[in-house]
Amino acid sequence: MPEYRVRDLSLADKGRLAVEWAERQMPVLRLIRERFSRESPLKGVRVAACMHVTKETAVLMLTLRDAGAEVALSASNPLSTQDHVAAYLVQEGIHVYAWRGMSEREYFEAIASAASIEPDITMDDGGDLTVMLHKIALGEKGGLDYEIGSSILNPGLARRVRGGTEETTTGVIRLRALEKEGTLLYPVIAVNDSLTKFMFDNRFGTGQSSIDGILRATNILLAGKNVVVVGYGWVGRGIAWRARGMGARVTVVEVDPIKALEAYYEGFNVADMATAAAMGDLFITATGNTDVVRAEHFLRMKDGALLANAGHFNVEISVRDLEKIATGKRRINEHVEEYTLPDGRRLYLIAEGRLVNLAAAEGHPSEVMDLSFGNQALAVKLLVERGARLDKKVYKLPKSIDRKIASLKLKSLGVKIERLTEEQRKYLLSWA
Secondary structure (H helix, E strand, O other): OOOOEOOOHHHHHHHHHHHHHHHHOOHHHHHHHHHHHHHOOOOOOEEEEEOOOOHHHHHHHHHHHHOOOEEEEEOOOOOOOOHHHHHHHHHOOOEEEOOOOOOHHHHHHHHHHHHOOOOOEEEEOOOHHHHHHHHHHHOOOOOHHHHHHHHHOOOOHHHHOOEEEEOOHHHHHHHHHHHHHOOOOOOEEEHHHOHHHHHHHHHHHHHHHHHHHHHHHHOOOOOOOEEEEEOOOHHHHHHHHHHHHOOOEEEEEOOOHHHHHHHHHOOOEEOOHHHHHOOOOEEEEOOOOOOOEOHHHHOOOOOOOEEEEOOOOOOOEOHHHHHHHOOEEEEEEOOEEEEEOOOOOEEEEEHHHOEHHHHOOOOOOHHHHHHHHHHHHHHHHHHHHHHHHOOOOEEOOOHHHHHHHHHHHHHHOOOOOOOOOHHHHHHHHOOO
């Protein structure tokens, strides 16, 4: 049994059932796992992952293990770990450092513990593992991640990593900042930028699971509510469309004029945050940015307004501002806190402003994570094969892999698509 730190190993049997259920709904990853088991493309490779410890992630970790890799996994969010899944993965030979409700210090200690296997490949969801390794290597002192990581890890660790992957928009933003500064120390594949990831995971996955988390936490009726979606990227689109489908009146807040115009022509009300603040019954942030809902907005909101975040980090709703202006606070249930403003109005924060779909529910449906994690598995294989020849940049997966994953998914669904004739191919290639 590997080194680990989880809440309760006796939960492993429950975790096994959950993972088996997820795998049944992940045919693409199942096919990749079968192939990896035969070919062992990751034999002798060490993979350190910082991801949400869910039943779907478990299927990915077991796929890497069956490919021959040694795998260490830490959580990418203190509230997203499914403890029964973590216990099962330990039983299956994965180094797991994760449990639900970690403190900030425990969170970064877990990331450093996973990185202590001295990985050849890093796998990230939000960039915390990658950033910790870079801070230590570059001597960027400051922050709990540097303090903890530098006390445990070799400062030269990042320079021997062969490559990494990144799962989410927030993490890709951080990676591109490193690349722009010329300080990215190894090549990273932005899995998030694959079409079979962001068009499905971000839109259909987060769209459904964020609404699911809000409803589990509050049991409100969405029909008739004024819902404000802050951000109209692929995540915001998914949330806005699903909220409208359940009968909500949806307003979109955007800073990008093209996205705002798109939302307008797709039938949504579009407003700035100051205007929307006075209208909303429920606010859902999905921007990847900080302080998009803050004190001046809280002070304009209706009594009883609900606040939820669908972005990776708990920075989009300024909890700091909310704590500062509130005169009272109490917990309503496991996932909802009530803040009383000076004039008696009450605002309700869901899941502490953390990623609502994982903090208050179970995250994305397995079917959509099948696409994302198929990309992840093939990205790791690609880095093992080609990482030494790649520049220290952020890359997209080749389009051929995107198309392969889409084809496998369609085949599993029993869907047939048309094929071009030879004459049609020639026609499309001819300028005349």
